[in-house]
Amino acid sequence: MIRIIHGADFHLDSPFSGLSPDQAARRRGEQRELLGRMAQAARERAADLVLLAGDLLDSERVFQETAQALARALGDIPCPVFLSPGNHDFWSPRSVYATLDWPENVHIFSSPQMEAVELPQLGCTVWGRAFYDSRQTDSPLAGFRAPEGKGVQIMCVHGDTAPQSEYGPLSPAEIETSGLDYLALGHIHQGSGLRRAGRTFWAYPGCPEGRGFDELGQKGVLYVELEEGRAQAQLLPLGRRQYEILPVDVTGKEPLEAVLAALPQDTSEHIYRIVLTGEGESPNLPALERELAPRFYGLTLRDQTRLPTDLWKRREEDTLTGLFLRAMWTKCQEEPEERTYQMAARFGLAALEGGEDVSL
CATH class of the missing domain: 3.60.21.10 (Metallo-dependent phosphatases)
Structure with missing residues (x-):
């Protein structure tokens, strides 16, 4: 042998x-x-x-x-x-x-x-x-x-x-x-x-x-x-460090709590990419990274969450918000994998809700 x-x-x-x-x-x-x-x-x-x-x-x-x-x-x-x-x-x-x-x-x-x-x-x-x-x-x-x-x-x-x-x-x-x-x-x-x-x-x-x-x-x-x-x-x-990708569903949860619950016991030697999925408001990635970074040798966060389903119901409203959501809904349906439209909807809603939402 x-x-x-x-x-x-x-x-x-x-x-x-x-x-x-x-x-x-x-x-x-x-x-x-x-x-x-x-x-x-x-x-x-x-x-x-x-x-x-x-x-x-x-x-x-x-x-x-x-x-x-x-x-x-x-x-x-x-x-x-x-x-x-x-x-x-x-x-x-x-x-x-x-x-x-x-x-x-x-x-x-x-x-x-x-x-x-x-x-x-x-x-x-x-x-x-x-x-x-x-x-x-x-x-x-x-x-x-x-x-x-x-x-x-x-x-x-x-x-x-x-x-x-x-x-x-x-x-x-x-x-x-x-x-x-x-x-x-x-x-x-x-x-x-x-x-x-x-x-x-x-x-x-x-x-x-x-x-x-x-x-x-x-x-x-x-x-x-x-x-x-x-x-x-x-x-x-042989390796000391590992690269890992961890998807975390944040639907109905605080993002930080959801991530902590999903983490393996010891991640301090490894390099992680955490991908946030599910439905919810847009997570605050900089704040989340500040909380989580000390637990890893290297960390990147990716936001792949979607707007809550019930929020899209507002596209039927006879308001600027409804008009905007109807336009974004069409775009999201035409290109469901294009994250740009989801992000545009988030930012657009934040801008609208910061001002006066008048009826048409």
């Missing part, structure tokens, strides 16, 4: 543009800490291999301390480490992969052609290749067939199973006919879980920690136990 740690898509030195400059700097520091936790996981699980399937870096521009932290963490892993550069951290003569002195246990695939590294002590071969640009339209599995009777066959590549992708597209049929025992993929930030095509097991581990509201929940790396014809995988959480 071969024990594998499979990671990808760390995107070290991401800009974190949605956070304040101080928070963004802290988040980049926390990203480097993920490397140490991955190395610790490899030691605790007595891993035989670590496979890193691309986009460890967010771009060619890397802080020196990040490059040094990466090399140091990988060198602390007591087993071979294989790294396949992806579309964000593609290999070039100027890349950190070419210019930094890497530990002896680290093998970086540096060719656009498939390369094989035999590991007789493990009875396996590890295949891989590198992105040479930010786009790569050919499949890493095009024409590939692993040799039979040569032990366990493993591949570590950056690629995309979506059709017509520009990022190393590969198809289920190519995976099935590859002859591989395990295909370690990177590029997709949502973990796939362990899958199988023919005899080949394959997976995306997802990113090890979310960087935005398109990367929700708990993240990490995969721990895989592999032998010919059998595999099992487990997610090892």
Whole structure:
């Protein structure tokens, strides 16, 4: 049995543009800490291999301390480490992969052609290749067939199973006919879980920690136990912080009370987007944020509430308010997903009710 740690898509030195400059700097520091936790996981699980399937870096521009932290963490892993550069951290003569002195246990695939590294002590071969640009339209599995009777066959590549992708597209049929025992993929930030095509097991581990509201929940790396014809995988959480979206229905409730009732027990380490839904008067978002912000590492509020149904009944009135509501009702019915009309109705009513509402 071969024990594998499979990671990808760390995107070290991401800009974190949605956070304040101080928070963004802290988040980049926390990203480097993920490397140490991955190395610790490899030691605790007595891993035989670590496979890193691309986009460890967010771009060619890397802080020196990040490059040094990466090399140091990988060198602390007591087993071979294989790294396949992806579309964000593609290999070039100027890349950190070419210019930094890497530990002896680290093998970086540096060719656009498939390369094989035999590991007789493990009875396996590890295949891989590198992105040479930010786009790569050919499949890493095009024409590939692993040799039979040569032990366990493993591949570590950056690629995309979506059709017509520009990022190393590969198809289920190519995976099935590859002859591989395990295909370690990177590029997709949502973990796939362990899958199988023919005899080949394959997976995306997802990113090890979310960087935005398109990367929700708990993240990490995969721990895989592999032998010919059998595999099992487990997610090892690495991330310190999670991005979460929490819808809260405020119908008939005070917004603050409704939010507090819906919150999990501990949110102080995480970044939340709270979406207010249901019917009610327009909530005071600045005041609500002042009350709630200390409970989170980061917080944004979104108002998606609707005007109370009974308020729309006033559109039958023979008043300026009725005339205004009739016009807004029509707009809201024509484009129910357009939030602008709901907001216009709110502000318009506030303005009307602040003055004299005369009959027509």
